[in-house]
């Protein structure tokens with residue numbers, strides 16, 4: 036493995052930045068290529084077959100161009116739809132982002148957990164299998180949010196996003212106890228990488244406190260496990276940002292906070 040590994044990080048838009056920032060913290064000396072397939076956003080509105088047909092060739096082109104040491108699929112919708120075909124097609128190691136159902140069930144005291152993802156993610160067999168395999172002791176409520184990823188993108192770009200719009204997307208996550216007792220939802224899986232962009236507002240707008248489970252730190256640990264700590268001699272490289280729509284330059288201000296004020300290339 037090179038001392039300065041190249042890591043490809045892929046999402047449908049800006050949500051993967053919530054994963055990238057954790058990986059950069061863990062491995063500051065790696066070279067990062069962040070690819071937002073925003074020409075195909077939102078992935079949550081596409082079928083599994085459409086996503087496979089889109090992502091397998093796109094990743095093939097990116098591997099040819101950047102020869103990454105590792106690729107992170109920083110998108111739940113993409114991961115639960117196409118991780119298998121990607122691993123079958125390419126020898127590069129892939130780290131996926133899949134709904135953090137197991138840690139949420141472990142964290143829940145009431146054993147009432149909600150999974151907040153895109154409509155596609157909550158429908159996929161991959162997600163159903165995670166529930167069967169890791170959530171037997173829990174009651175799991177699946178919540179497919181049609182617009183929350185778009186609202187997160189709008190908020191990051193500085194557009195106004197109303198509390199009411201966010202509340203209507205997250206409300207079904209909060210399942211009260213049937214008998215008015217204590218067994219209500221106490222953990223919500225952030226099963227879309229866009230949603231941590233709204234975390235301050237989710238905390239404020241929740242009808243009662245819950246643990247919001249974000250898998251990004253665990254993904255960063257997995258990357259370090261696979262690549263080792265690396266040694267770039269103290270050098271840090273600004274991430275290269277690629278937007279498949281070609282609309283990149285307007286985002287510099289929105290992105291700078293993710294990279295300690297350093298402007299991405």
Ligand code: DGL
Pocket residue numbers: 046047048050051076077078079080109110111112113153156184226227228229
């Ligand atoms: N960031 C993507 C995810 O983690 C979802 C956004 C989209 O619908 O494109 O699922």
